[in-house]
Amino acid sequence: MEVLDLVLFEPVRGILDAPLFFVEVLIGGLMSGVMYALVALGFVLIFKASGVFNFAQGSMVLFAALFFVGFMDAGVPMWLAFLLTLAVMVVLAFAVERMVLRPLVNQPAITLFMATIGITFFLDGLGQAIWGSDVRRLDVGIPEDPIIVADIFINQFDLFAAVICGTLVAVLALFFQYTPTGRALRAVADDHQAAMSVGIPLSTVWTIVWVVAGIVGLVAGIMWGAKLGVQFNLSLIALKALPALILGGLTSVPGAIVGGLVIGAGEKVAEVFWGEVLGGAIEDWFAYVLAMVFLLIRPEGLFGEKIIERV
Amino acid sequence: MSTVEQRSAAVARRREIGEVVLAVENVELRFGGVTALADVSFDVRRGEIRAIIGPNGAGKSSMLNVINGFYQPQQGTIVWKGRRLRRMRPHFAAKSGIARTFQNIALFRGMTTLDNIMTGRILKMRASLLEQAVYFGRARREELEHRAFVEKIIDFLEIQHIRTTPVGKLPYGLQKRVELARALAMEPELLLLDEPMAGMNLEEKEDMVRFILDVNEEFGTTVILIEHDMGVVMDISDRVVVLDHGRLLADGTPDEVSRDPRVIEAYLGVVHD
Amino acid sequence: MIYRETGQFKTSYAADQAVLRLREDRIGLAVILLLAYVAIPLLASEYWLSTIMLPFLIYALAALGLNILTGYAGQLSLGTGGFMATGAFAAYKLATAFPGLDFVVVLILSGAITAAVGVLFGLPSLRIKGFYLAVATLAAQFFLLWLYNKIPWFTNYSASGVISAPTRTALGIPVTGFEASVTAKYLFVLIVVTLLSLAAKNMTRLEVGRSWMAIRDMDIAAEIIGIRPLTAKLTAFAVSSFYCGIAGALWAFSHTGAVEALAFDIGVSFRVLFMIIIGGLGTILGNYLGAAFIVLLPIFLNNALLGLGMQEAVAMASHLEAMIMGALIVFFLIVEPHGLARLWQIGKEKLRKWPFPY
Numbered sequence: 001m002e003v004l005d006l007v008l009f010e011p012v013r014g015i016l017d018a019p020l021f022f023v024e025v026l027i028g029g030l031m032s033g034v035m036y037a038l039v040a041l042g043f044v045l046i047f048k049a050s051g052v053f054n055f056a057q058g059s060m061v062l063f064a065a066l067f068f069v070g071f072m073d074a075g076v077p078m079w080l081a082f083l084l085t086l087a088v089m090v091v092l093a094f095a096v097e098r099m100v101l102r103p104l105v106n107q108p109a110i111t112l113f114m115a116t117i118g119i120t121f122f123l124d125g126l127g128q129a130i131w132g133s134d135v136r137r138l139d140v141g142i143p144e145d146p147i148i149v150a151d152i153f154i155n156q157f158d159l160f161a162a163v164i165c166g167t168l169v170a171v172l173a174l175f176f177q178y179t180p181t182g183r184a185l186r187a188v189a190d191d192h193q194a195a196m197s198v199g200i201p202l203s204t205v206w207t208i209v210w211v212v213a214g215i216v217g218l219v220a221g222i223m224w225g226a227k228l229g230v231q232f233n234l235s236l237i238a239l240k241a242l243p244a245l246i247l248g249g250l251t252s253v254p255g256a257i258v259g260g261l262v263i264g265a266g267e268k269v270a271e272v273f274w275g276e277v278l279g280g281a282i283e284d285w286f287a288y289v290l291a292m293v294f295l296l297i298r299p300e301g302l303f304g305e306k307i308i309e310r311v
Numbered sequence: 312m313s314t315v316e317q318r319s320a321a322v323a324r325r326r327e328i329g330e331v332v333l334a335v336e337n338v339e340l341r342f343g344g345v346t347a348l349a350d351v352s353f354d355v356r357r358g359e360i361r362a363i364i365g366p367n368g369a370g371k372s373s374m375l376n377v378i379n380g381f382y383q384p385q386q387g388t389i390v391w392k393g394r395r396l397r398r399m400r401p402h403f404a405a406k407s408g409i410a411r412t413f414q415n416i417a418l419f420r421g422m423t424t425l426d427n428i429m430t431g432r433i434l435k436m437r438a439s440l441l442e443q444a445v446y447f448g449r450a451r452r453e454e455l456e457h458r459a460f461v462e463k464i465i466d467f468l469e470i471q472h473i474r475t476t477p478v479g480k481l482p483y484g485l486q487k488r489v490e491l492a493r494a495l496a497m498e499p500e501l502l503l504l505d506e507p508m509a510g511m512n513l514e515e516k517e518d519m520v521r522f523i524l525d526v527n528e529e530f531g532t533t534v535i536l537i538e539h540d541m542g543v544v545m546d547i548s549d550r551v552v553v554l555d556h557g558r559l560l561a562d563g564t565p566d567e568v569s570r571d572p573r574v575i576e577a578y579l580g581v582v583h584d
Numbered sequence: 585m586i587y588r589e590t591g592q593f594k595t596s597y598a599a600d601q602a603v604l605r606l607r608e609d610r611i612g613l614a615v616i617l618l619l620a621y622v623a624i625p626l627l628a629s630e631y632w633l634s635t636i637m638l639p640f641l642i643y644a645l646a647a648l649g650l651n652i653l654t655g656y657a658g659q660l661s662l663g664t665g666g667f668m669a670t671g672a673f674a675a676y677k678l679a680t681a682f683p684g685l686d687f688v689v690v691l692i693l694s695g696a697i698t699a700a701v702g703v704l705f706g707l708p709s710l711r712i713k714g715f716y717l718a719v720a721t722l723a724a725q726f727f728l729l730w731l732y733n734k735i736p737w738f739t740n741y742s743a744s745g746v747i748s749a750p751t752r753t754a755l756g757i758p759v760t761g762f763e764a765s766v767t768a769k770y771l772f773v774l775i776v777v778t779l780l781s782l783a784a785k786n787m788t789r790l791e792v793g794r795s796w797m798a799i800r801d802m803d804i805a806a807e808i809i810g811i812r813p814l815t816a817k818l819t820a821f822a823v824s825s826f827y828c829g830i831a832g833a834l835w836a837f838s839h840t841g842a843v844e845a846l847a848f849d850i851g852v853s854f855r856v857l858f859m860i861i862i863g864g865l866g867t868i869l870g871n872y873l874g875a876a877f878i879v880l881l882p883i884f885l886n887n888a889l890l891g892l893g894m895q896e897a898v899a900m901a902s903h904l905e906a907m908i909m910g911a912l913i914v915f916f917l918i919v920e921p922h923g924l925a926r927l928w929q930i931g932k933e934k935l936r937k938w939p940f941p942y
Binding site: 379402404405410411413417418419420421422429430432433436438440443450453455459494 | 597598600601783786787790791792794795797798800801802804805806807808809810811812819823866
Binding site: 053055099100103104107109110111113114115117118119120121122123124125126128129132133236239242243246278279280281282284285288289291292295296299 | 658660707708711712714715716718719720722723725726727729730733734735850854857858861899900902903904905906907908909910911912913914917918921
């Protein structure tokens with residue numbers, strides 16, 4: 001009974017005793033959720049357009065951040081560093097399409113998934129072989145001091161990140177909805193063969209979508225890097241975008257955002273109010289276990305399309 | 312094989328046709344707003360070859376899927392060997408003697424022909440995991456017994472030469488034959504064949520017809536057959552069910568059905584004189 | 585025509601069902617076993633035994649476990665490290681709670697405990713497939729490691745966090761911990777791996793293995809011939825985890841001598857996955873080839889870079905290792921999904937026809 005009380009009621013009492021603190025924790029969680037959402041967004045783009053579950057999205061974040069901070073440390077001005085890294089991500093997209101996706105076309109999804117695990121290791125190795133594995137500080141000039149709104153501390157940096165993420169989502173939505181390229185991407189997402197039969201070149205579409213995912217990765221990498229320093233751990237943190245994705249549904253952009261927010265807020269609240277009782281550091285697994293339990297209840301995710309099996 | 316010979320074979324067999332072994336009654340199957348089967352009833356007698364025909368999208372494959380439990384109908388009952396069932400389950404169907412083949416071959420592509428056919432014997436194997444791990448006692452005895460049985464089917468269907476070939480590498484016609492072999496390995500009482508001759512050339516078709524007739528005659532297996540080749544259907548089936556847009560259009564002997572004006576209209580769109 | 589089946593007639597199904605059907609294969613295996621059981625213990629240095637042979641054998645065992653689940657049953661798992669840790673800690677708790685227990689019994693029990701844990705985490709596989717399942721197994725990886733790291737009961741409330749594996753005996757001979765000789769550890773691990781490999785070969789070629797492969801190749805058709813997906817998938821999880829658990833226990837007790845959760849992090853899960861992809865999905869031989877490759881690659885790279893006089897050779901070697909592994913994964917998935925084992929088979933095919941081209 002005592003244990004039950006400790007696990008079930010004591011943390012709830014803690015929340016009720018300090019509602020302001022709870023709100024602060026929640027907002028902090030939502031803000032790191034925005035970061036997960038940024039990574040998850042890249043996953044969704046690629047999955048929608050090619051049906052590839054891109055395990056390497058997290059590594060693309062690290063890879064982009066390593067190049068960006070590397071260029072900046074070499075004295076390149078920020079805008080140029082951004083453009084140079086962009087060029088690197090474009091080259092990467094072409095290489096992936098040419099050397100991995102094209103030879104594996106029509107293979108089972110799980111084979112492509114394993115191939116992206118291979119890409120993950122390749123990118124992690126390559127990035128660090130070029131730029132080394134020390135932690136690098138990245139300062140892009142975003143103010144970090146907190147502002148106070150109605151007695152609640154909010155980190156300005158987090159706000160900034162939220163704005164960036166929102167802008168990115170809006171731009172992507174416009175891109176998908178109103179440009180010819182966006183239309184082609186949606187057509188491919190719907191039906192590969194039908195898209196091909198009306199003359200949409202699959203390989204071009206895939207390259208574009210990997211470029212876009214690379215840009216999203218670059219933005220995420222800059223934000224994560226500025227917050228935590230550019231280091232190998234980024235690749236592991238970005239892995240938490242996977243549960244966010246599962247929660248939201250693999251094919252839904254709004255799903256990626258909501259999933260990221262839920263995971264971010266959930267794990268922070270769990271860690272702060274339940275962590276101590278359970279032994280600490282439950283942030284390590286909370287997101288994954290939440291996703292697993294969720295999968296059992298609703299395999300297609302919050303916003304995903306229901307899969308109908310036919311014989 | 313001439314048509315006359317086959318007819319007489321059918322006539323000869325008709326004497327062995329027994330009681331009703333399967334009956335579907337008022338089956339209705341919907342997917343969301345789409346009605347795949349509406350109020351369909353027919354029966355199948357032991358030992359007969361029963362054909363289901365109809366245009367594309369008539370609900371023929373859905374009917375087979377209801378019979379072996381892959382789809383659960385919203386309404387209706389299935390009477391199988393005297394048991395009234397609200398719905399069939401795939402495992403129960405397999406255990407109680409229903410085997411089937413698929414329109415788009417459903418073989419285990421990574422396994423050899425022999426292994427594919429051996430999977431048809433899985434329900435008859437009893438050895439525990441531990442016995443299998445050490446390949447001793449029951450595990451060994453069963454494996455050899457069932458191997459011997461499967462070899463008989465391999466001989467019967469004349470596929471000895473591809474025994475150890477992974478089925479993914481086989482040509483289409485042989486894959487169809489291996490799929491039939493796997494179904495036969497289950498020693499079924501009722502065999503559901505979904506377009507067993509689709510995409511075959513004439514020679515392959517003749518072989519397949521011969522195998523189906525042999526199975527039916529030698530083992531007394533009841534057969535439900537979906538087929539588009541009208542020549543084959545009229546030649547080998549005892550009775551024919553015609554489906555159109557999920558509804559039962561006609562039911563009777565090949566002769567009766569082929570004279571039915573509604574059938575002719577559904578098939579050809581216009582009535583010929 | 586060095587290697588051929590001509591003239592080797594089988595007169596019974598029993599003979600045709602033998603694991604090694606050809607005389608040449610039987611001779612080959614006998615030579616390998618002689619090497620492993622006699623030549624290597626006599627000739628290899630302690631360094632070789634402890635830094636190459638032991639990790640090789642134990643990784644091969646873990647790969648065997650994962651290959652049963654992923655290669656044969658088609659269920660992708662990224663939780664191998666978590667299951668190995670479960671085996672290691674189960675063995676530690678058993679060995680310290682019952683100090684007199686023979687280590688063979690400890691191993692079997694830890695394998696069984698891991699199998700139970702594996703079944704628990706395998707339950708989601710009934711509703712979800714492919715990468716969804718992979719993410720669910722990540723939950724096993726992170727949760728289990730956290731459990732053994734943070735709950736003091738598992739480490740017997742040790743203050744330091746790093747606990748050494750005690751010496752235990754099998755049939756009276758010390759085979760674990762610091763008091764056992766490296767040769768004894770090696771031979772013990774070798775025997776375990778040999779027996780479990782034979783068992784895996786048997787399972788994969790009989791009924792249970794066929795039902796795993798059927799589920800992998802086409803689960804709907806499998807269900808319709810009467811295979812229960814529930815039973816088939818959960819047996820695969822159980823057997824796979826049993827193997828991984830024993831591998832984890834051997835890693836802690838016979839190889840490193842330390843029981844620590846961090847030795848089984850997500851990196852281990854990936855390494856074992858790479859072994860089976862490079863070695864060959866759905867083959868037994870591939871596990872050894874893959875394990876040998878992944879164990880030898882860093883050693884080779886380290887020495888090569890040191891030989892070139894490179895500074896920071898260790899860090900660079902690990903980056904290069906990641907790149908090479910990543911590139912090879914993609915290469916094998918594209919060119920030869922059946923991995924090194926398939927290449928070996930092609931080689932044999934060539935030998936069969938040699939000296940003729942066809």
